[in-house]
Amino acid sequence: MHDLIESVFIKHFSNNILDNQNDAAIIPSASADIAFTTDSFVIDPLFFPGGNIGKLAVCGTVNDLAVSGAEPLYLSVSFIIEEGFRIDELEKIAESIASEAQKAGVSIVTGDTKVVNRGKCDKLFINTSGIGSIRKENLHISKAINIIPGDIIIINGMIGDHGMAVMNARESFNFNMPLESDCTSLNHLISAILNRSPVKFMRDPTRGGVAAVLNELSGKTGIGIEIDEPALPVSKSVKAICEILGLDPLHVANEGKVLIVASEDCAKDILEVMKNYEYGKDCAIIGRVVSDHPGRVVLRNNTGGGRILDTLSGDQLPRIC
Amino acid sequence: MHDLIESVFIKHFSNNILDNQNDAAIIPSASADIAFTTDSFVIDPLFFPGGNIGKLAVCGTVNDLAVSGAEPLYLSVSFIIEEGFRIDELEKIAESIASEAQKAGVSIVTGDTKVVNRGKCDKLFINTSGIGSIRKENLHISKAINIIPGDIIIINGMIGDHGMAVMNARESFNFNMPLESDCTSLNHLISAILNRSPVKFMRDPTRGGVAAVLNELSGKTGIGIEIDEPALPVSKSVKAICEILGLDPLHVANEGKVLIVASEDCAKDILEVMKNYEYGKDCAIIGRVVSDHPGRVVLRNNTGGGRILDTLSGDQLPRIC
Numbered sequence: 186m187h188d189l190i191e192s193v194f195i196k197h198f199s200n201n202i203l204d205n206q207n208d209a210a211i212i213p214s215a216s217a218d219i220a221f222t223t224d225s226f227v228i229d230p231l232f233f234p235g236g237n238i239g240k241l242a243v244c245g246t247v248n249d250l251a252v253s254g255a256e257p258l259y260l261s262v263s264f265i266i267e268e269g270f271r272i273d274e275l276e277k278i279a280e281s282i283a284s285e286a287q288k289a290g291v292s293i294v295t296g297d298t299k300v301v302n303r304g305k306c307d308k309l310f311i312n313t314s315g316i317g318s319i320r321k322e323n324l325h326i327s328k329a330i331n332i333i334p335g336d337i338i339i340i341n342g343m344i345g346d347h348g349m350a351v352m353n354a355r356e357s358f359n360f361n362m363p364l365e366s367d368c369t370s371l372n373h374l375i376s377a378i379l380n381r382s383p384v385k386f387m388r389d390p391t392r393g394g395v396a397a398v399l400n401e402l403s404g405k406t407g408i409g410i411e412i413d414e415p416a417l418p419v420s421k422s423v424k425a426i427c428e429i430l431g432l433d434p435l436h437v438a439n440e441g442k443v444l445i446v447a448s449e450d451c452a453k454d455i456l457e458v459m460k461n462y463e464y465g466k467d468c469a470i471i472g473r474v475v476s477d478h479p480g481r482v483v484l485r486n487n488t489g490g491g492r493i494l495d496t497l498s499g500d501q502l503p504r505i506c
Numbered sequence: 507m508h509d510l511i512e513s514v515f516i517k518h519f520s521n522n523i524l525d526n527q528n529d530a531a532i533i534p535s536a537s538a539d540i541a542f543t544t545d546s547f548v549i550d551p552l553f554f555p556g557g558n559i560g561k562l563a564v565c566g567t568v569n570d571l572a573v574s575g576a577e578p579l580y581l582s583v584s585f586i587i588e589e590g591f592r593i594d595e596l597e598k599i600a601e602s603i604a605s606e607a608q609k610a611g612v613s614i615v616t617g618d619t620k621v622v623n624r625g626k627c628d629k630l631f632i633n634t635s636g637i638g639s640i641r642k643e644n645l646h647i648s649k650a651i652n653i654i655p656g657d658i659i660i661i662n663g664m665i666g667d668h669g670m671a672v673m674n675a676r677e678s679f680n681f682n683m684p685l686e687s688d689c690t691s692l693n694h695l696i697s698a699i700l701n702r703s704p705v706k707f708m709r710d711p712t713r714g715g716v717a718a719v720l721n722e723l724s725g726k727t728g729i730g731i732e733i734d735e736p737a738l739p740v741s742k743s744v745k746a747i748c749e750i751l752g753l754d755p756l757h758v759a760n761e762g763k764v765l766i767v768a769s770e771d772c773a774k775d776i777l778e779v780m781k782n783y784e785y786g787k788d789c790a791i792i793g794r795v796v797s798d799h800p801g802r803v804v805l806r807n808n809t810g811g812g813r814i815l816d817t818l819s820g821d822q823l824p825r826i827c
Contacts, residue, residue, distance in 0.1 A: 200615070210616035221637060225631075262515075294542060314635035
C-alpha cells in the first residue's frame with residue numbers, strides 16, 4: 186500500500202524541489218539556502234525505553250535536517266489527540282519535546298492542536314516540521330554526487346536498537362535483555378564532522394534500516410556497495426532478539442544513527458570526531474563503494490562469501506516511528 | 507480539554523517567537539523575514555460541498571501565512587492514512603491539493619506518509635506546514651498595534667458557510683438549501699489589498715468564527731469593538747439553518763474569509779480591491795473600533811440595542827477543519 190500511495194503523491198505533486206525526494210527539501214535562497222522537512226509520528230507505544238513520541242518527533246526532524254547538511258533552527262509541532270488522553274502523559278511528552286529541542290538548539294516557533302473523539306485516533310499523533318539553513322558548500326550532500334569506488338561507508342554506532350526496543354515494549358515479549366532506543370539528535374555530531382572533514386553523502390537509517398538507505402543510494406547513483414558483515418556494530422541483545430524473531434538488524438529502524446559516505450582518506454578524521462560523542466563511540470567503517478555489481482548492495486561474511494542485501498518490500502515493523 | 511492542552515504546551519515550549527501566538531511564526535532573517543506555520547486537518551467528512559480535506563489543508567496553511575502579511579511560497583504535506591483507505595479517494599484528494607497549490611502559487615516541496623492499522627485513525631488526517639516570506643513593512647500586521655477608535659472592521663464576504671456546509675454533510679440533515687464551503691486561498695486577494703492600502707491587522711476567522719477573532723483581538727489589545735449586526739453578510743441558507751439549530755453564524759468556522767482592521771480612510775480602497783475578486787464581492791464594513799467598553803466586543807442590532815459577543819467556551823462544531 187505504501188508504494189501505491191507514494192506513487193499517487195509523486196504523480197500529483199511533482200516539481201523540481203520535491204522530485205529530489207530527500208528527507209529535507211532544499212529551497213534556494215539569495216543568502217543561505219533553506220532546508221524544510223516534515224514528519225508525522227504514529228509510534229506505538231507512546232513511551233518506550235530510551236524515549237517517547239515527543240523526543241522522537243524532535244530527533245526525527247532535527248536529524249532529517251542535519252543529514253541534508255543543514256543547521257536545524259526552527260520546529261513546528263502539531264498534535265492530534267484522542268479525547269480523554271491523560272494530561273499527565275501529555276505533560277511528560279511536552280517536557281521531552283522541550284528538553285530535546287533545547288539539547289538540539291532548536292526553537293519550537295509554531296504549533297497546532299486538534300482533538301478527535303474517542304476511537305478516532307490511537308491516543309496521540311505528532312507532526313513536526315523543521316527549517317534549517319544550509320551553507321552552499323554543503324548543498325551537494327543530499328545529492329549523492331562524486332561517489333566513486335574506494336569511498337568508505339561509516340556509521341556512528343550500533344544498529345537496530347530503536348526498532349527492537351519499540352517492538353519489545355509493544356509486544357511485551359519480556360526478553361530479559363537490555364534494549365533501549367538510540368533516539369537522539371545528531372546535529373551537533375554532524376556539524377562537528379562537517380567542520381573537520383568533507384563528506385559525500387549522509388542519511389539517517391530510520392524506517393527500513395541501513396539496508397533501505399544503502400539500496401536507495403546504490404539504486405539512485407548506480408554505484409556498487411559492499412558491506413562487511415562482521416564489521417557491523419550490533420549489540421548482543423539486538424542480535425539475539427533478531428535471531429529469535431527471524432529479523433535482520435540491517436532492516437531494523439534506528440533513530441540516532443547516521444550513515445556517511447566519504448573518501449577513504451577522510452575516514453580517520455571522521456571516526457576521531459565521532460568517538461568524542463557518547464553516541465559515536467561505537468562508530469565503525471562498515472563497507473565501501475566498489476566497481477563490481479553496480480546498483481547492488483552485497484553483504485560479505487566472515488569467509489568472504491557474499492549475498493545481495495535487498496530492501497524489504499513491506500514494513501517489517503509497523504508504527505515504529 | 508482544549509484550553510488545558512494549550513496551557514500545557516505554552517508552559518513547556520515558551521520562547522519569544524512562539525509566545526506571540528499568531529497563526530504563523532515570524533522568524534527574523536537578514537533579508538526578508540520568514541513566516542512559518544503548521545496545521546493538522548482532521549475534518550469529518552473528508553469530502554464536503556465546496557471542497558475536501560486536501561483543498562482545505564492547502565487553503566488553511568496558505569491563509570495562515572497570508573494573513574500574517576507573508577507571501578506563501580512552500581508547503582509540506584504529511585498524511586496519516588488508515589489501512590484500506592480507498593486509493594481512488596486518495597487520488598481525488600491529491601488532485602485537489604495539487605490544483606489548489608497551483609492556484610495559490612505555492613510549491614509542495616516535502617512530504618511524509620504514515621499508514622496505521624484499521625481503526626487506529628479515522629480514514630485520513632493531513633498536516634500541512636508552510637513557509638512564506640514577509641517584507642519588513644508588513645511585519646506589524648500580526649502584532650495588532652496602533653489600532654485606535656474609529657478604525658473600521660471589514661470582511662470579504664458571507665460568514666458561516668464552511669461550518670454549516672460541513673455540518674450539513676456530516677449529519678445528513680438534508681436541508682434543501684444551497685450550502686457550500688467558502689474554502690479558498692486568499693493570498694492573491696490579500697496581496698492586492700496590501701499593494702493598495704495600509705492594513706493594521708488581519709486574521710482568518712476559522713475555528714471559533716468571527717467572534718473568536720474579534721474577542722482575541724480586543725482581549726489582547728484592550729480595544730473596544732462594536733459590530734453592526736444588520737451589516738453582517740450571512741447567506742439565507744446559513745441564517746436559516748443556524749436558526750433551526752440554535753447556532754450563531756458569528757461562531758461558525760470560515761475557510762475563505764479574512765477580517766481586516768484599517769483606518770476609516772482606507773475603507774474605500776480595500777472594498778474596491780475586494781470587489782474585483784469572486785470571493786470578495788460580498789465584502790462589507792461590519793463594525794468599528796470604539797473607545798467604549800475596552801476589551802469587549804459588542805453586537806449592535808437594528809434598534810441600536812447591544813449585547814456582548816463572547817467566544818464560545820467549547821468547540822461548537824468539532825472536526826470542522
